[in-house]
Amino acid sequence: MxxxxxxxxxxxxxxxxxLLALINNLKEEWDHAAQTQNAVADSDIExxxxxxxxxxxxxxxxxxxxxxxxxxxxxxxxxISYDRNEFE
Numbered sequence: 001m002x003x004x005x006x007x008x009x010x011x012x013x014x015x016x017x018x019l020l021a022l023i024n025n026l027k028e029e030w031d032h033a034a035q036t037q038n039a040v041a042d043s044d045i046e047x048x049x050x051x052x053x054x055x056x057x058x059x060x061x062x063x064x065x066x067x068x069x070x071x072x073x074x075x076x077x078x079x080i081s082y083d084r085n086e087f088e
Contacts (some may be wrong), residue, residue: 020072023061030054 033051037043065072 016068016070019061019065019068019070023058023065023072026054026058026061030058 030051033047033054037047037051040047
């Protein structure tokens with residue numbers, strides 16, 4: 001019984017780490033898409049949609065991390081500036 005609890009905690013910790021890594025990757029993708037859109041003079045609808053999709057992916061995974069109450073020093077609360085009602 002003790003072994004099962006220990007194993008469960010290790011699995012949760014492993015998936016929490018994967019989730020945090022995914023959040024960091026999605027944030028980088030979103031930043032890259034936004035920078036690309038701002039840098040291109042003739043940004044089209046497709047670029048705007050890619051940026052919006054990257055943003056939505058990030059917020060979806062970020063919300064999951066908040067539900068799981070995962071804490072990380074790398075994610076700063078200042079990167080989140082959105083209306084809470086928009087995603088709930």
